[in-house]
Amino acid sequence: MRVGIDIGGMSVKIGLVDKQGIAAKSVIKTASASQTPYELIEQMADAVSLLLRENSVEPESCEGIGIACPGTVDAQSGIVAYSNNLGWENVAILEAMRERMASSTPMALANDADAAALGEVLCGAAKGKDSAVLLTLGTGVGGGVIMNRKIFSGFLRGGCELGHMAIERNGRRCTCGRRGCLEMYASATALMEHARAVAAEHPQSLLCTLSGGRIPDIDGKVIFEARKRNDALAGLVVDEYLENLSIGIVNIVNIFRPEIVILGGGVSAQKEYLTRELQRRVEGKCFGGTHGQISPIVTSELGNDAGIIGAAYLM
Amino acid sequence: MRVGIDIGGMSVKIGLVDKQGIAAKSVIKTASASQTPYELIEQMADAVSLLLRENSVEPESCEGIGIACPGTVDAQSGIVAYSNNLGWENVAILEAMRERMASSTPMALANDADAAALGEVLCGAAKGKDSAVLLTLGTGVGGGVIMNRKIFSGFLRGGCELGHMAIERNGRRCTCGRRGCLEMYASATALMEHARAVAAEHPQSLLCTLSGGRIPDIDGKVIFEARKRNDALAGLVVDEYLENLSIGIVNIVNIFRPEIVILGGGVSAQKEYLTRELQRRVEGKCFGGTHGQISPIVTSELGNDAGIIGAAYLM
Numbered sequence: 001m002r003v004g005i006d007i008g009g010m011s012v013k014i015g016l017v018d019k020q021g022i023a024a025k026s027v028i029k030t031a032s033a034s035q036t037p038y039e040l041i042e043q044m045a046d047a048v049s050l051l052l053r054e055n056s057v058e059p060e061s062c063e064g065i066g067i068a069c070p071g072t073v074d075a076q077s078g079i080v081a082y083s084n085n086l087g088w089e090n091v092a093i094l095e096a097m098r099e100r101m102a103s104s105t106p107m108a109l110a111n112d113a114d115a116a117a118l119g120e121v122l123c124g125a126a127k128g129k130d131s132a133v134l135l136t137l138g139t140g141v142g143g144g145v146i147m148n149r150k151i152f153s154g155f156l157r158g159g160c161e162l163g164h165m166a167i168e169r170n171g172r173r174c175t176c177g178r179r180g181c182l183e184m185y186a187s188a189t190a191l192m193e194h195a196r197a198v199a200a201e202h203p204q205s206l207l208c209t210l211s212g213g214r215i216p217d218i219d220g221k222v223i224f225e226a227r228k229r230n231d232a233l234a235g236l237v238v239d240e241y242l243e244n245l246s247i248g249i250v251n252i253v254n255i256f257r258p259e260i261v262i263l264g265g266g267v268s269a270q271k272e273y274l275t276r277e278l279q280r281r282v283e284g285k286c287f288g289g290t291h292g293q294i295s296p297i298v299t300s301e302l303g304n305d306a307g308i309i310g311a312a313y314l315m
Numbered sequence: 316m317r318v319g320i321d322i323g324g325m326s327v328k329i330g331l332v333d334k335q336g337i338a339a340k341s342v343i344k345t346a347s348a349s350q351t352p353y354e355l356i357e358q359m360a361d362a363v364s365l366l367l368r369e370n371s372v373e374p375e376s377c378e379g380i381g382i383a384c385p386g387t388v389d390a391q392s393g394i395v396a397y398s399n400n401l402g403w404e405n406v407a408i409l410e411a412m413r414e415r416m417a418s419s420t421p422m423a424l425a426n427d428a429d430a431a432a433l434g435e436v437l438c439g440a441a442k443g444k445d446s447a448v449l450l451t452l453g454t455g456v457g458g459g460v461i462m463n464r465k466i467f468s469g470f471l472r473g474g475c476e477l478g479h480m481a482i483e484r485n486g487r488r489c490t491c492g493r494r495g496c497l498e499m500y501a502s503a504t505a506l507m508e509h510a511r512a513v514a515a516e517h518p519q520s521l522l523c524t525l526s527g528g529r530i531p532d533i534d535g536k537v538i539f540e541a542r543k544r545n546d547a548l549a550g551l552v553v554d555e556y557l558e559n560l561s562i563g564i565v566n567i568v569n570i571f572r573p574e575i576v577i578l579g580g581g582v583s584a585q586k587e588y589l590t591r592e593l594q595r596r597v598e599g600k601c602f603g604g605t606h607g608q609i610s611p612i613v614t615s616e617l618g619n620d621a622g623i624i625g626a627a628y629l630m
Contacts, residue, residue, distance in 0.1 A: 072603045082606035089606075131470040147470075154572030155446040155462075158607025161569040166562050169483050169500075178565065178600040185484075247481050250493065254476040255570065257469030285493040288387045291397035291404070292473025 001057050003048055003065040004312030006112060006304075009085045009139075012040070013304070014047055016055055017312035021123065022305055024055050030086075037080075037091040045100035064106040064315030067093060068115035068307040070142075072158045078109050081157060084175065085139075108314035112307050114151045114160065116300075117144025119310030120262050124302040129259040133252050134300070135162060137245070138265035140175075141183040145256065151314075163187070167247050185244035188220055188266040195223045195237045206231035224270050242274075246281035253295050254287045264300035271299050316372050318363055318380040319627030321427060321619075324400045324454075327355070329362055330620070331370055332627035336438065337620055339370050345401075352395075352406040360415035379421040379630030382408060383430035383622040385457075387473045393424050396472060399490065400454075423629035427622050429466045429475065431615075432459025434625030435577050439617040444574040448567050449615070450477060452560070453580035455490075456498040460571065466629075478502070482562050500559035503535055503581040510538045510552045521546035539585050557589075561596035568610050569602045579615035586614045 001023070006013045011029050015022040026047050030040060052059060071083025078094025080086075094107045110118070117126075117134035126132040130149055136142035143162025145152040153160050163183035164176050171180025184190055195218050199207040206226040211217040226234035249261055263274065275297045283294050300306060316338070321328045326344050330337040341362050345355060367374060386398025393409025395401075409422045425433070432441075432449035441447040445464055451457035458477025460467040468475050478498035479491050486495025499505055510533050514522040521541040526532040541549030564576055582589065590612045598609050615621060 072606050082603055154570070155574050156572035156608035156610060158601065158603045159568075159570060159572030161602040164569045164602040165480070165566045167481055167484055167495075169486075169559065169562055171484075176602050177604070180482075180562075244484065247484055247495075251480045254479045255469070255474065257471035257474035259470050286473065287476040287479040287491050288397050288473045289492070291387050293471035295471060 001061060002063045002312040002315070003051070004115075004308035004310070005044060005048070005065065005067045006115070006307035006311060007044075007067065007069045007086070008112070009070070012044055012047075013308055014044070014051055015305070015308035015312065016051055016057065017309055022308060024051060025308075026051050037086070037088050037093075038096055041091075041093055041096040042100050045097050049101060059101075059103055059105060062105050064108065064312070065097065065103075066108045066110070066115070066311035066314035067097070068110055068112040068311040069093065070112045073109050073111050074157055075109050075153065078107070080109070106315045110151055110311065110314050111142075111144070111153060111160070113142030113144040114153055115144070115310035115314065116142075116264060116302075116306035117146050117262070117310065118151055118313060119302050119306035119308070120264075120300060121146045121149060122313055123309060124306055125262045125298045125300055126260045131256070131258045132260045132262055133162070133256055133258045133295075134262045134264055135186075135248070135252075136265040137186060137263060137267035138188050140189070141187050141248070142265075145258075162248070162252065165248065165251060167244070167251070182244075182248040186241070186248050190244075191223060191237070191241045191267065192219060194240065195234070198233055198237060202233055205233045207234055220267050220269070224273065228273070242277050242281060246278055246285070249278060249282050249297065250285045253282065257293065258295050261295045261297045262300055263297065264303070264306065268299040275299060316376060317378045317627040317630070318366070319430075319623035319625070320359060320363070320380065320382045321430070321622035321626060322359075322382065322384045322401070323427070324385070327359055327362075328619070328623055329359070329366055330623035330627065331366055331372065332624055337623060339366060340623075341366050352401070352403050352408075353411055356406075356408055356411045357415050360412050364416060374416075374418055374420060377420050379423065379627070380412065380418075381423045381425070381430070381626035381629035382412070383425055383427040383626040384408065385427045388424050388426050389472055390424050390468065393422070395424070421630045425466055425626065425629050426457075426459070426468060426475070428457030428459040429468055430459070430625035430629065431457075431579060431617075431621035432461050432577070432625065433466055433628060434617050434621035434623070435579075435615060436461045436464060437628055438624060439621055440577045440613045440615055441575045446571070446573045447575045447577055448477070448571055448573045448610075449577040449579055449621075450501075450563070450567075451580040452501060452578060452582035453503050455504070456502050456563070457580075460573075477563070477567065480563065480566060482559070482566070497559075497563040501556070501563050505559075506538060506552070506556045506582065507534060509555065510549070513548055513552060517548055520548045522549055522552075535582050535584070539588065543588070557592050557596060561593055561600070564593060564597050564612065565600045568597065572608065573610050576610045576612045577615055578612065579618070579621065583614040590614060
């Protein structure tokens with residue numbers, strides 16, 4: 001039995017994981033901004049101890065505790081160097097967990113998208129593959145790269161930030177400071193912002209009707225639903241989104257040629273509707289055409305559990 | 316003693332390589348378009364046999380023969396899948412070499428930029444490093460990635476085409492078929508085309524004077540020389556070039572975080588003048604700022620020999 005912890009902006013998910021998957025789960029709401037990182041870590045440690053106790057797992061028989069965290073992590077030293085989502089800087093998370101739990105259980109740390117990619121390779125959409133690239137299409141665009149069934153996170157600290165690959169030289173200003181990052185074009189946020197902007201100019205459009213006239217309620221589901229009903233405006237928004245996302249995927253294929261590309265995050269709920277369109281666009285643009293091999297594009301199978309499962313197998 | 320072969324558009328360079336470097340060399344001019352790939356391969360095999368004989372190396376004591384070739388290669392099967400530079404398609408180069416030489420010497424095949432990157436790691440600009448990314452700035456932009464002192468060329472055929480990473484969504488049309496590839500902005504060709512275009516509009520400029528008024532003679536050397544003499548037009552051309560190249564390098568750092576980035580090809584003759592400017596631009600744009608680690612940028616030390624040396628150590 002192992003423990004996987006997935007730290008998010010809204011909650012921390014903790015799972016008891018075995019070869020069959022997640023046996024038990026608990027969730028901590030990440031509270032007010034006044035909470036220090038170390039207060040949250042203490043809560044996490046206590047929640048892990050409780051989860052083990054409730055499920056009659058002796059701490060000694062727990063094979064490991066893995067933590068997935070957004071941002072730039074230093075896996076070797078167990079330190080979260082920087083997470084803008086959490087507002088953390090140089091947090092010695094593994095040391096703090098060990099102290100609070102007074103435990104010698106092996107612990108490990110990884111970036112959340114990296115852990116999710118590992119989860120998908122171990123028992124999700126990429127099961128049986130040696131290599132995979134995961135793109136999470138949510139608030140931002142996260143990237144996880146698996147090589148030879150292990151996380152690849154670059155050689156120096158801060159690698160595999162696939163969402164921060166520029167696809168537009170003088171493009172939109174990104175939160176990371178540079179311009180034209182994939183994240184500004186292929187995140188769920190980018191999709192929704194574009195749709196809301198065009199919907200505001202066309203209050204009679206299906207985008208507005210389907211969201212009950214409430215522009216801020218236009219989300220990915222509404223946008224794809226309107227497109228499936230052949231709404232021209234939604235067609236325009238989705239086409240531009242798919243084109244932008246496909247540019248990022250072609251870059252990734254031209255660089256890594258992974259055995260599979262997995263899409264996660266909110267937008268991946270569109271499943272085959274999304275991947276079919278993307279596969280067609282990507283195939284026409286990869287280097288070498290049919291002389292190269294094109295990675296198949298699929299959606300996540302584990303969804304929000306991918307990070308927990310991947311984290312549990314970091315050790 | 317080993318043999319390294321570097322196939323180029325103009326010539327094939329063959330080197331006898333030992334731990335001290337290249338002990339002896341021979342060159343074959345790649346002749347007319349009427350020559351078939353297999354005719355050239357026979358010439359190469361004969362030239363290798365001659366080089367060994369001339370240097371009193373018994374074929375049995377040759378540890379291996381490695382071939383570096385531009386384009387998409389399948390290292391495992393020893394086949395050049397596609398090389399637009401050479402006009403080759405599905406050429407079984409290793410099999411043909413073995414037949415012609417009637418030799419059981421181990422042979423191996425790699426993409427030319429990959430081999431050059433390996434050469435630089437073994438005994439050039441990245442000596443002692445485990446990881447490196449090489450960008451060759453010549454007719455196009457080639458890429459070679461070294462991980463754990465081995466070539467990384469992706470998991471499916473056609474990977475590590477770093478020059479075919481799009482940095483402009485609807486950018487310049489590339490020879491590979493897509494738009495906005497780094498190659499269209501950061502190759503020596505792109506630099507020269509831009510300079511020649513602006514020089515044609517300003518016949519009194521230093522760019523024209525330094526090239527004796529012959530626009531087609533404006534090359535990288537002329538362009539950088541004019542900039543060093545504070546010519547405004549050359550300043551504009553070089554600044555745009557450095558900006559474009561830095562976008563590609565930041566993408567590479569955000570993805571791989573290699574221990575070192577090496578620049579090869581014609582433009583790399585500018586050495587520190589080039590890397591100093593690039594390092595400054597790249598440092599300001601990498602993800603995570605000082606929370607990440609920025610790869611140092613250097614120029615190739617082995618130049619045209621890198622491919623020969625890397626090829627010799629493929630086995």
